[in-house]
Amino acid sequence: MENRSLAIEWARGPGEAATFEFLLPYRPLAAERAGALRTAAEGLRADIRTALLEALAAGPAVPLGDGTFCPTSAPWAAYPGPVCLQAEGGAWTTHGTSAARDALAGPVYLLLQEVVDPAEPLAQRLVDASAELFTVRNVGFSQPYYQRQDWAHLQRGEVKAFLKTYYNGLASLADRETYTFWEHYFHASPHKTHEEAWFLMQTRWMLYQEHGSTLRLLSGIPRAWLAEGQTITLRDVASYFGRLSLEVTAALDRGEIGALVRCPGERRPQRVELRLPHPQGLRATSAVGGAYEAARETVVIEPFAGEARVLLRF
Numbered sequence: 102m103e104n105r106s107l108a109i110e111w112a113r114g115p116g117e118a119a120t121f122e123f124l125l126p127y128r129p130l131a132a133e134r135a136g137a138l139r140t141a142a143e144g145l146r147a148d149i150r151t152a153l154l155e156a157l158a159a160g161p162a163v164p165l166g167d168g169t170f171c172p173t174s175a176p177w178a179a180y181p182g183p184v185c186l187q188a189e190g191g192a193w194t195t196h197g198t199s200a201a202r203d204a205l206a207g208p209v210y211l212l213l214q215e216v217v218d219p220a221e222p223l224a225q226r227l228v229d230a231s232a233e234l235f236t237v238r239n240v241g242f243s244q245p246y247y248q249r250q251d252w253a254h255l256q257r258g259e260v261k262a263f264l265k266t267y268y269n270g271l272a273s274l275a276d277r278e279t280y281t282f283w284e285h286y287f288h289a290s291p292h293k294t295h296e297e298a299w300f301l302m303q304t305r306w307m308l309y310q311e312h313g314s315t316l317r318l319l320s321g322i323p324r325a326w327l328a329e330g331q332t333i334t335l336r337d338v339a340s341y342f343g344r345l346s347l348e349v350t351a352a353l354d355r356g357e358i359g360a361l362v363r364c365p366g367e368r369r370p371q372r373v374e375l376r377l378p379h380p381q382g383l384r385a386t387s388a389v390g391g392a393y394e395a396a397r398e399t400v401v402i403e404p405f406a407g408e409a410r411v412l413l414r415f
Contacts, residue, residue: 149216152178153208157226161186163234171229176207183207183234197285198243204235205247212253219256228253232262239265244284246270246299255306255321258397260378263321267303275300308333311341316370316405318347318362324380329353342370349377356415360400365407373402377413385413 153174160173160182173182181188183203195201209231211217217224231250232239239262241248254263274282274296282297284290307321319333326333328351335347343366351358358377364370375391376399384395390411391400402409 146216149211153211153217153223156180156208163230165229165233171226171233173230173234174208174227176202196243197287197289200235200241201243204231204241205244207231207235209248209250209253212256213249219253224253224257228257238269240269240273243286244296245274246282246296251303252306255310258320260321263307264323267307267321270303271300308335309338309340309345309347311370314371316340316342316345316364316373318373318375319349319378320374320376320399322376322378324378324382327351327358327378328380340364342366342368351380353380353415358413358415360411361408362402362405362411363408364405369407370405371403373405373409375400375402375411377411379415383415385415387414388412 156174156178157172159180160175162170162172165171175182175184183200184191184193185200185203187193193199193202196205198204208217208227212219212224212227217227228250231248235241236245236248236250239250245266248266251263251266254260254266273286274284276283276291279292281292282300284293284296308319310317310320322333325331327349330353331351333347333349335345337344337346339345342364344364346363347360349358349360358379360375360377362373362375364373373391374397376397377385378398379385384398385393387393388400388411390409391402393400393413400411400413402411
């Protein structure tokens, strides 16, 4: 049985680094056990979906800002609608708001947990209800980094909605003096590692995400990041596919945006989707290195051989 090593570097101060190495036993999951777990997981997913549909049927339809109505769900099974409406009584106020349980542990998590596909009509209902009822400028009333509609927006190609969440959350919770994050708007719980970690995860999603055998790059960046002379560089970042590097350069004076993608490991992705949005919203007139999808401003590289150069001309 093969063992794998894990090295951890620790430093107490300048020039005082030490490295510790551990041997980790590698035990591949037996095929029959993996199959049984998959069957159980699929059954659990089906049960959760049934409970969600029952909850949506029991919850009230609420008006949205565009004049339409949207069904709502409780954050758990067997309760009629959002608990903040107190349909069966109870005291639900916590963490500075009466909407915390609905907003921070609500059904939108089922998209992140792959129970509901982001492309389903059902996903639209869940995201609409969450954004309309439990956010201001797409940020929650309390501890907004618990809300996972940010991930849903990215999967659905809703870049502006994602960036609205990203920048409003950052501006409202990052401390101006320490650059760490508060847990609450009313400045309770300073230097909150949960908020800091989710901000970093949002940034990681903005730059790269894995989906099955597909690697998506820059799916959530602002257009301004590719203004004339701007560059975006990732060097040996960790991904599910191994080490990943990306270099993007905007040479708009020549009407070009170029990129180099490297992910050469044995686990490299089969498909790479590289979004390269022009800062003025222009669509490329020609593409080298992949198939250009104008609607998504994305170059698709398939099959991916471990390294690819892309050049868009505008």
